[in-house]
Amino acid sequence: xxxxxxxxxxxxxxxxxxxxxxxxxxxxxxxxxxxxxxxxxxxxxxxxxxxxxxxxxxxxxxxxxxxxxxxxxxxxxxxxxxxxxxxxxxxxxxxxxxxxxxxxxxxxxxxxxxxxxxxxxxxxxxxxxxxxxxxxxxxxxxxxxxxxxxxxxxxxxxxxxxxxxxxxxxxxxxxxxxxxxxxxxxxxxxxxxxxxxxxxxxxxxxxxxxxxxxxxxxxxxxxxxxxxxxxxxxxxxxxxxxxxxxxxxxxxxxxxxxxxxxxxxxxxxxxxxxxxxxxxxxxx
Amino acid sequence: xxxxxxxxxxxxxxxxxxxxxxxxxxxxxxxxxxxxxxxxxxxxxxxxxxxxxxxxxxxxxxxxxxxxxxxxxxxxxxxxxxxxxxxxxxxxxxxxxxxxxxxxxxxxxxxxxxxxxxxxxxxxxxxxxxxxxxxxxxxxxxxxxxxxxxxxxxxxxxxxxxxxxxxxxxxxxxxxxxxxxxxxxxxxxxxxxxxxxxxxxxxxxxxxxxxxxxxxxxxxxxxxxxxxxxxxxxxxxxxxxxxxxxxxxxxxxxxxxxxxxxxxxxxxxxxxxxx
Numbered sequence: 432x433x434x435x436x437x438x439x440x441x442x443x444x445x446x447x448x449x450x451x452x453x454x455x456x457x458x459x460x461x462x463x464x465x466x467x468x469x470x471x472x473x474x475x476x477x478x479x480x481x482x483x484x485x486x487x488x489x490x491x492x493x494x495x496x497x498x499x500x501x502x503x504x505x506x507x508x509x510x511x512x513x514x515x516x517x518x519x520x521x522x523x524x525x526x527x528x529x530x531x532x533x534x535x536x537x538x539x540x541x542x543x544x545x546x547x548x549x550x551x552x553x554x555x556x557x558x559x560x561x562x563x564x565x566x567x568x569x570x571x572x573x574x575x576x577x578x579x580x581x582x583x584x585x586x587x588x589x590x591x592x593x594x595x596x597x598x599x600x601x602x603x604x605x606x607x608x609x610x611x612x613x614x615x616x617x618x619x620x621x622x623x624x625x626x627x628x629x630x631x632x633x634x635x636x637x638x639x640x641x642x643x644x645x646x647x648x649x650x651x652x653x654x655x656x657x658x659x660x661x662x663x664x665x666x667x668x669x670x671x672x673x674x675x676x677x678x679x680x681x682x683x684x685x686x687x688x689x690x691x692x693x694x695x696x697x698x699x700x701x702x703x704x705x706x707x708x709x710x711x712x713x714x715x
Numbered sequence: 716x717x718x719x720x721x722x723x724x725x726x727x728x729x730x731x732x733x734x735x736x737x738x739x740x741x742x743x744x745x746x747x748x749x750x751x752x753x754x755x756x757x758x759x760x761x762x763x764x765x766x767x768x769x770x771x772x773x774x775x776x777x778x779x780x781x782x783x784x785x786x787x788x789x790x791x792x793x794x795x796x797x798x799x800x801x802x803x804x805x806x807x808x809x810x811x812x813x814x815x816x817x818x819x820x821x822x823x824x825x826x827x828x829x830x831x832x833x834x835x836x837x838x839x840x841x842x843x844x845x846x847x848x849x850x851x852x853x854x855x856x857x858x859x860x861x862x863x864x865x866x867x868x869x870x871x872x873x874x875x876x877x878x879x880x881x882x883x884x885x886x887x888x889x890x891x892x893x894x895x896x897x898x899x900x901x902x903x904x905x906x907x908x909x910x911x912x913x914x915x916x917x918x919x920x921x922x923x924x925x926x927x928x929x930x931x932x933x934x935x936x937x938x939x940x941x942x943x944x945x946x947x948x949x950x951x952x953x954x955x956x957x958x959x960x961x962x963x964x965x966x967x968x969x970x971x972x973x974x975x976x977x978x979x980x981x982x983x984x985x986x987x988x989x990x
Contacts, residue, residue, distance in 0.1 A: 481867040511868035517861025534869035
């Protein structure tokens with residue numbers, strides 16, 4: 432397992448971000464789904480070794496991030512995209528990636544230059560290599576962060592909402608980049624259930640610092656069977672309801688007898704979990 | 716076919732140019748022609764050995780890289796500082812901000828000392844230790860480095876980076892305040908006695924920063940300094956007490972304790988905790 436987290440707790444003042452959370456992440460793409468404040472970013476920061484857990488055990492790439500030497504080894508094999516990609520406005524795109532490459536111990540100048548060019552090409556920023564960071568759009572900044580994460584071809588990628596701000600074309604390119612990479616372990620958080628369905632081998636739903644579900648996207652969707660139906664108008668028993676594109680009302684909750692049940696999507700299942708049972712977390 | 720009256724390099728001349736065998740003046744003249752003649756560029760295209768092209772490209776990139784690097788970085792590297800350290804030290808805007816703050820604050824202090832206040836020396840002694848304290852805090856605060864989350868996930872040692880920035884800025888502030896001290900009109904001792912309180916207060920901020928946060932630590936220590944001086948003044952103790960031997964020894968002792976605390980915090984964060 433690339434990432435093993437057991438019984439991890441983390442508090443910020445009076446707020447509990449992670450409440451004894453446990454999970455294992457192996458090869459391939461694993462998606463973390465959860466509402467704002469669920470603890471996704473805190474978990475990813477702990478896995479990325481930039482934050483220490485208050486208690487519990489964490490192992491990343493078989494090493495203990497609490498030990499300085501092992502932490503440095505993890506960081507050599509890890510790529511991290513934080514939720515907010517802060518970059519220096521006065522730098523050009525190329526300068527900034529080069530700066531992070533220096534900190535990632537790419538010391539030989541010519542090899543570093545080649546690596547910087549490679550990752551810029553990977554995220555389609557070659558044409559913006561000499562553009563100042565302050566002139567970049569939100570999506571371009573995201574891609575800049577992604578470029579730094581890919582420096583050194585890391586074994587483990589920890590990506591916090593990587594698709595935010597990307598236009599549809601760039602999102603497809605991102606999916607292509609991530610999905611054509613089966614040998615790497617990628618742990619990504621997202622609000623986009625369609626990204627999870629399209630990319631992830633495994634999905635973990637987190638809420639209030641605990642794991643609510645762990646399985647494949649198909650298993651997540653299947654977990655909502657019998658809880659999603661449609662009708663002409665909202666019916667009793669519906670915890671969530673919305674009018675779909677075809678004019679019918681799609682509902683999630685406890686269907687009445689004889690309801691027109693529909694095959695749930697990943698999004699339906701996510702809403703069933705988070706919308707209805709968020710207050711009664713299930714240990715997995 | 717060459718139009719009459721227009722000169723184009725002969726085939727053997729072009730070939731010598733392509734092979735790199737022409738002397739400087741002739742090569743320059745052929746090159747100048749090639750820049751303005753698409754037909755001749757077509758004649759030489761593909762004639763250059765790929766390995767040589769790649770070599771030239773690398774050399775060109777090296778030269779461009781050299782020019783892109785700031786002169787301070789180049790200077791530090793020439794002085795033996797590791798390239799990674801030099802780059803990490805200079806990159807953060809918080810560092811430049813702190814440097815500017817140091818320069819402006821020191822200049823302001825100099826003007827105050829020259830001014831016509833009732834006791835410019837006292838004003839100088841009260842404010843001087845706050846300059847290194849404030850500028851070091853600005854350089855040290857991770858929150859002021861927009862790329863800190865990215866930087867913290869690299870193998871580069873974060874505490875080392877923060878302390879290196881703080882020391883660089885602190886040293887600048889101390890030099891600035893020392894220059895400003897030359898403007899103090901009286902009491903020669905006032906020109907040096909601020910140094911130990913400055914060092915003590917700055918180290919105190921650095922030792923408290925991991926627990927309180929850099930901004931809170933800076934405000935707390937700064938306020939404590941002002942309150943201490945204010946309360947002594949109310950008791951009729953002149954600010955000149957800073958120059959007393961006993962006071963200087965006390966500041967030296969506090970500096971030592973604070974340095975030990977900083978070293979311990981640094982060691983703890985580097986070995987067990989996470990920055």
